[in-house]
Amino acid sequence: MRFFKHLFSLLFYLAVLLGGMWGYENVPTFQTKVNIVAAATQNTIANIKSTITGESSQSQQTSTATSSDSNTSSGRWTKNSATIYINIKNQTLNEAMQEAIANWNATGAFTFTIVSNKKAANIIATTMSKDNQAAGLTDMSINTTTGYFMSGHVYLNSAYLLNAEYGYSKQRIVNTAEHELGHAIGLSHSNAISVMQPAGSNYTIQQRDINAVNKLYSTSSSSSSK
Numbered sequence: 001m002r003f004f005k006h007l008f009s010l011l012f013y014l015a016v017l018l019g020g021m022w023g024y025e026n027v028p029t030f031q032t033k034v035n036i037v038a039a040a041t042q043n044t045i046a047n048i049k050s051t052i053t054g055e056s057s058q059s060q061q062t063s064t065a066t067s068s069d070s071n072t073s074s075g076r077w078t079k080n081s082a083t084i085y086i087n088i089k090n091q092t093l094n095e096a097m098q099e100a101i102a103n104w105n106a107t108g109a110f111t112f113t114i115v116s117n118k119k120a121a122n123i124i125a126t127t128m129s130k131d132n133q134a135a136g137l138t139d140m141s142i143n144t145t146t147g148y149f150m151s152g153h154v155y156l157n158s159a160y161l162l163n164a165e166y167g168y169s170k171q172r173i174v175n176t177a178e179h180e181l182g183h184a185i186g187l188s189h190s191n192a193i194s195v196m197q198p199a200g201s202n203y204t205i206q207q208r209d210i211n212a213v214n215k216l217y218s219t220s221s222s223s224s225s226k
C-alpha cells in the first residue's frame with residue numbers, strides 16, 4: 001500500500017507541473033495554456049490529471065486548458081538563476097523591466113542575468129499590444145518529464161500599460177514587470193499581500209515572495225535532466 005501511496009503522490013506532483021502559463025492580469029479569470037513539450041509524457045500526465053482532479057483535460061498536442069493556477073506549482077529552473085534578453089523599445093517599459101530585474105536580483109533569492117545575445121537567453125522580455133485588459137503575460141515552456149523550465153517569454157502589454165485611461169504609474173508598471181518575472185521564476189498567484197496577486201500591479205516584491213522563491217529552489221536539481 002505504501003508503494004501505491006507514494007506512486008500516487010509522485011503522479012500528482014507530475015500532474016501539477018503541467019505545461020506553461022499565460023498570466024492574464026487584471027481579468028477575473030486566469031487562463032493556463034498547456035505547452036506540449038514531450039507529447040507522449042504529456043498525454044499520460046493529462047490523463048492522470050483528469051483522473052485525480054476530475055476535471056476534463058485534453059490530451060492533444062495543441063491542448064489548451066483553462067483553470068485557476070493559484071494553488072499549483074508551474075515549474076522552475078534547475079537553479080535559481082536565468083538569463084534574460086530584453087527586447088523592449090519603449091523607454092518607459094524598458095526601464096520598468098530593468099528595474100524589476102534589479103529588484104528581483106537585490107532579493108538574492110533569484111538572479112536574472114541580462115544578456116545581449118537573444119539566442120543565448122533563457123527568457124525573452126518583450127512587449128505586446130493587445131486591447132484585451134491584460135497588463136502582462138508570461139508563457140513558459142516546461143520539460144514535463146523533469147518539471148524544469150526550458151524557455152520563457154515575458155510580455156508587457158503596451159496597449160494597456162501605456163494607455164492613459166488606465167492611469168498606470170511608473171511604480172505600477174514596475175510591479176507588473178516584477179509579477180511577470182515572478183511567473184518566469186516559477187511563482188504562482190497569491191491572494192495575500194504579494195507581488196503575485198492576480199491583479200499584478202498593486203504590490204512590489206514582498207518578503208513572502210522572497211520566501212516563496214527560496215522554498216521553490218531549496219531542493220537541489222535532479223541530475224537526470226542535465
Ligand SMILES: [Zn+2]
Nearest residue numbers: 023024025198
Ligand atoms: Zn499572473
